Amino acid sequence: MTNTGASQSEIAPVAGEQDRSGSGHSAVRKLLYCEAVSAFGGGLWFSMWAVYLTSVKGIPAASMGLAMGLGGGAGLLAAVPVGALADRRGARQVLVAVSVARGSLVLLFLTTSGFWGLLVAAALFTAAETSGRGVKVTLVYVLMPDHQRLTVLAQARVVQHITYAAGAGAAAWVLSTDTAGPYYAALAVVALSAFLSATVLIGLPPTPPVPADRRSPGTRAVRDLPFLSLMSTTALLSLCWPLLSSGLPLWLQYQTAAPVWLAPVTVVVSSLFIALYQVRVTRQGESLRGAVRSTRKAGIALGVCCLLFAAAAWPAHALLSSLIVLAGLAAHIYGELHYVASRWGLSLRLMRRDAEGEYQGLAASTEGAVATVGPAMITTLVTGALVGGWAVLAVVFMAATAPTAALCRRALRTSRGRASTG
Template structure:
């Protein structure tokens, strides 16, 4: 249910805030960016709270909070009110992602954890697409009432998802004698470094949603409508193959291999998208873009698998919520700056921008083996495990 609301909200919020609430686009972008960045700071403390109170209890609370906080956007009409709403809503969004992974980790037996995470992502993509379809109706309707009703639906979806969670088995809190101080994850420099570098691979998402449409429109002969088609095709292949690919990350060596595959494939994707700008008939340019999409899908599948495998294998026991909060915040930070970075590179440096992105993807994956060895040496036997 929450993914349905997410697909609805994230497909319409920019138009809603500018056309209905009347906030200038520049002010909106700055407020959402700054507010989103501030909201990321909540992920680690909320994760630590999940360790202290139980992951299920905290996830329910975060889900309800997300449903209530999205209603703040009904009352935003200037920069400052939007800044506050964005910070609070992003805090609940990012915190929820970390606690969700923690909850699945604690509820599932070792051999099922990554599979269940992958299955959850498949369901999430399907329901997210349904939400995006509902947003298309809202956008075509264009009335203020339709937008306000959509915000209410987003809120309701989050609250209903919290109701479903009540039926899950409780997850006991970490006993007081074994609790972390709440800063254990951020002081674990090998883990922090690993999550920060591999998080750069999540630039694959704004690459497809922000960079490719602009590239198609202004630099290639391929039709611009190919951009939404790539999103649909990508979602389809994720639904078909995420579970299978994720199994490769069930041990640390497999997760490292998946990281390398992700970095290399996403670099190839960038080079192919750049090549689509060469003078060519629309059909040939479109085929080059689709070849780049193939590499993108392969890279994204392996990135997600590696991210789960690395973060679950290398987090510390009895601080799972805190560590997953840190993992969510590093990925969230990239999501915050990603669209602006991608847009700047693609529209400013053109083909050279795609080359820079290719280097970033390769460089993000390169230190993974060394950082994993450092993390294992630093953690000794206190690291958790997937299985």
Template structure:
């Protein structure tokens, strides 16, 4: 295994602050762009709405395929260098949206942009893992997610102002600002310490992560829990509008409340997944909570009182927050604990790709299940959340037993 760096406490604080700053400026740009891209591309750039959906969907799917080769490069060239390059390319590719007005250029731009976005997620986790001392990776990732939620909300607030304008200038300026956030993030990353790549003699083949079928199975099954984001952003607003007595404005309020609660509790809940056995348990808790959330949302269609319907929706939201918190903790814990030494980049690329695929199809899948099914769609989603966690314990069993044996061996040697 690549030895972890040992640093003074003050140096760690500086490093962590720079990681959080890099994450924060990127999150602001993401919140700005993802809150306005549909209106920008259709209204300002004149691309037909149907073409936008198809181009962004296909382009995003193509972009997911690039993450694994970039993960392999991370192991060969160094995590900081690859993350810096990917972030700089995100700045460049985001500007492409300024110059397109038809389907094919949009598809290419979406593929390029999504490929760098997905690659950045996996490479960032691998970089933080290799950069931080033992046991510090997940707490830092949790703090970064808190910063991400807060700055994403700020970016969405900026997008709200842009969307209130009728002139094209503010929209184009917002695209440029989004690009500048990636450039600023890259500048911060350049000041972080270099992490040497794994020596060639100790580096697995570039397809090692894909050939580790239990790892791929764990990442693929738990990735289905990422449907929780589409559930809140796509499914709930339509359900409120068409099938409940609750007002539709509860949906954006639910997103805001969810973000605040995530920011408050993510660091605490993440501790539950730091060990592999805890990560397995967290995945089970996530599935149960999200399944319960679906059933409570479905029940919100029964009362005719708007107040009672709102209370049910808020109850479902609380379960959703619990599920999302434990999902993130489980995802980090599983992917970090099951990685092979010297192949952190490609393993995290597999994790990012499986999650990215679910995120890409999530809105369409959730919308299809929720609309016009009289609550049965929520039941189907609840079943998905329950079933996707069932194989995790069995698939992780050998690794859990191995970790327990190693821990027992350490205790025996210490006692000796």
């Protein structure tokens, strides 16, 4: 079920896909170093930006939230065009440029002090951040042989979790200070991490652009309705991240007998299990059939997680409530592992050859859109509808996976139809 029915020119090996044991190992190491450096900066920035903008820059919380939300949403629009540029210029070359841009653009937050300046800074930085995720997957696809792609992506995610946590730890120290200096220094470190990431990427072999006669006009991905629908529906499963970071802490604090400190513990435990099992679970998504199964497992597990978190409000005893939360966490970890595996499997197997960057940009933008609205959505449901809100989330998770198999079949038929007329 892994054949997309593409033409022979579309399924022929690309440059860089051949097995290259020595240079291949070197490329993997550099990709992982790049991820480690970049994720440290990400953990540092995303753990401190809200406090920095409100406390240091003096921007009112409401204005800050609106500017970051609107700017972030606008920035998502750049992912597909930048992905198309990666097809035209080469994924490695474009990712180097995006990394340099990300390091430069984060410095805009040093000078912004009002709503409009913050909105522009957020839009530009999010454009680089989201585009980079799509181009990075494209680069792995181009550099690695087929049997190694998902493994390398999973290894990168393990490294990402470890160094992101280290960055968050550094942010904790910054947040413990009451002067502006450490915040400004931290922003410089975030910029430096992006520049170092670009330096590591330069050491990778250049990736060839798509030949002009096979080049997409730049809108192929957004016109591929089965792929767009599949990425949009499965992206809803990424609500699992704000569920744990935004929804659970509020739920523990106001609605359960479990201690609120259990919330950060769940994040640490989740990261530990992802580091231990992501590579193993990701192998289940190497075939399209396996990716569809992983999607179903993710939707069911995350739905069960929501119901268990809701049930934690009923016991009056802290220990029993905590045990139910931990049971929900186990379901969450299982669901998240399978969601990530399925997402890579689906997007890599169903994208069109010679438009990899464009398709991965679309995948990144759909997930980014959910990340933008997710915290507000989760918070509203959990604090407004209470148990009913958790039930709604459970339905969303399970319903999001229902059309996956049908959309995959439609995508395959569409691909075969284009190949027969091409």
